[in-house]
Amino acid sequence: MTTQRTVYVNGSFVAESEAGFSIFDSALMFGDVIFETTRAFNGQPFRLREHIERLYVGLRTLEIDCGLTPDGMEAATLETIERNRPCFPDGTDFQIVHNVSRGPLGFYESIFEGGAKPTVTINCWPLTWHLAALADSYVSGVHAVVPAQRSVPSRLIDPKIKNRSRIFYQMANIQAQKVDPEAWAVLVDEDGFLTEGTGSNFFIIKDGGLLTPEPRNILRGVTRQAVLELAQRLELPCQEKNLEPYDVMTADEAFFTSTPFTIMPATRFNGHDVGAGEPGPVTLRLMSAWNQMVEVDMVAQARAYADIAQKAG
Template sequence: MTHQTRVFYRNGSFVPEGYAALPIYDSAIVTGEVVTEVTRTFRQRPYRLRAHLERLFAGAAELRITPPLTLEEICAATATTLAHNLPTEARDVDWQIIHYLSRGPAQAFGPLWPEDARPTVLIHCLPLVHRLGRLAPAYERGVDLIVTPQRAIPADIISPQIKSRGRLDYLIARSQAAERCPGATGVLLDSRGFLAEATGATIYTVRHGRIATPPGERVLRGVTRALIFDLAARCNLPIEEAELTPEDAKTADEMFLTSTVICLAHARSFEAATFGNGFCGPITRQIRQAFYEEVEVDFNYQAQRYAARL
């Protein structure tokens, strides 16, 4: 069970993880023209893979990248890649599946490549033991949120629906949060001062039993975000998109975050203002329980189990 036994998918071939590499002339490196997706497994089965790949293709279309495979072919390649990697870990280990789609060889270096060179497709799988194990304390105690000086890139400048590794606003905000309050998660405001996103997660407030999250046209419309709307409807909980100020967050009854890998974590505080007694609030607990039932995994307990292995 070592990393050398895992494999990458790269343009139709399976490559040992230790030998997987991109040419330095690939546009992902030269110009940052690459879209990406992360899909999580539950009980070793990819969850909402098609929705993630549809968003990958939509982002590629925005960048005018034509995928060399159909969506169905990438689904099949993903299943095969995961099947190759599953035996390298215990049967109770879940995975994150990462897709990269770049334009391929950068135009400036065209003479170095065959005329029929195509966009680059990479698929790789990583066990979640270390990542979720390190997050175990956050699931239990909650996440502390702070506003960073870095603002979110305005939607009229670059569409937030393009999921790219080159999101420097996230990276800068993460560094700023770490400098100001180690261990806290940064929250970016939009250009008008409303809440946008946390660094890599969707944010939600709860007030008087009503869930609110920033408008979808100004943030990445996450696959997990869509699930939260579904779960709220099942639980008969009102949920809406709304422009939220930092004061709205600070005075909320509860807050929580969602993302593909962490699933859902409650916020303990916002700008040093603690929500209640700091523990997970009743509305967040209700949504979290519905999430557990949807995916048939208690991801909080899973993280505690993984932490014991580190």
């Protein structure tokens, strides 16, 4: 088994340890990067085309012409996956990350052969450590905490554009983790309505139905959308609406959604139990439906990765 992962960088494949962005790249100067994280289930990328389409909305908005069509990006992604597949032993699942920046700033153009061009990278990374760290949380649920840091409203930087200018998410994590080192931040907007986590969307369950913030001041997650579709199939009522912290305090259940972990129960909120303080029946039903859809038992997978991580020390 080879352990040398390979990264797509502007049309070439290079060793992961050698892949990178220039210190003169707009990525570093402005956080001027559009990105995506897709994951594989049983080695197959999940909703890759949706991720690529969201990437291209961001690129169009920022007026970055990365030199590839969406079809070309998909082909480069599939080739990156195939080149890295031998690095993932025993079917270990992985994430696929696209980072696309405007490239080196014009001032520095003279040192780049052929001038400054956008920087396109695609890399694969095993989910072993991400999911190992979450194995217990699937069972206990996580503690959601509202930090002082507010979401940046869409009239300033549109959160629907998945970009790397995210210092405010980092601030939110720092503040939430001062309350509880294990806490997951869930932000509110300027009006005090819940928005999203720092890398996830948020749902509550009340009287058997799903409620989730309106898609205005949030990233419209691919997992969020897939959960809404699953809920429809299960004939669970769903509503997108303004939610306040009060609504979580009075909810029966809550959970986060995001690509790497899919559905994570939130069993505490600002130091209080959500409902019975354990993953509730509707959340568990959705998790089970998700597992059936992707043919992976997410909780068992995380547990297996936790065992691997423990053996590896």
